[in-house]
Amino acid sequence: MEVKTANLTIKTDAHGHLTDRSDWNREVAQVLAANDGIELTxxxxxxxxxxxxxxxxxxxxxxxxxxxxxxxxxxxxxxxxxxxxxxxxxxxxxxxxxxxxxxxxxxxx
Missing domain, CATH: 1.10.10.370 (DsrC protein, C-terminal domain)
Incomplete structure (x- = not known):
């Protein structure tokens, strides 16, 4: 699976978790959360x-x-x-x- 941010596409496993932690940043976290219907506070x-x-x-x-x-x-x-x-x-x-x-x-x- 993949998650798309404004600047890049990031690979995830079947459960939506990143396959490579080094891809993580706050923008990625916000995209992952938005895909789950959550706005991070x-x-x-x-x-x-x-x-x-x-x-x-x-x-x-x-x-x-x-x-x-x-x-x-x-x-x-x-x-x-x-x-x-x-x-x-x-x-x-x-x-x-x-x-x-x-x-x-x-x-x-």
């Missing part, structure tokens, strides 16, 4: 950056519990799964990973 960007940081540190996308724990430490102790589902109703970890330019999480269907 500052809260989405915080989540995307956190998912990228976890991936860079561990080599894997985070499970929901770890993501919530780190977001609570970094941003707000009141963050919970409902907060994440308000940002990404169809799967916070999967879509945040997708928009972050990361592979589909192994633990997501």
């Amino acid at each position: 500052p809260q989405h960007w915080q989540l995307i950056e956190t998912v990228q940081n976890i991936y860079d540190a561990t080599g894997d996308t985070p499970p929901m519990r770890l993501l919530i724990k780190l977001l609570r430490q970094k941003l707000d102790p009141e963050i919970d799964s409902r907060y994440l589902y308000r940002l990404y109703p169809d799967g916070p970890v999967r879509f945040a990973s997708k928009h972050a330019g990361l592979p589909k999480p192994k633990h997501c269907m």
Whole structure:
């Protein structure tokens, strides 16, 4: 599959995740999100950056519990799964990973 931005065409896998993370930038993230019917807000960007940081540190996308724990430490102790589902109703970890330019999480269907 392919995603088209104003300047280039980027290859994705069957689930819409980038096949090459080095193709990622904020414009690509916005195109991926728009294709999913989501307009990225500052809260989405915080989540995307956190998912990228976890991936860079561990080599894997985070499970929901770890993501919530780190977001609570970094941003707000009141963050919970409902907060994440308000940002990404169809799967916070999967879509945040997708928009972050990361592979589909192994633990997501």
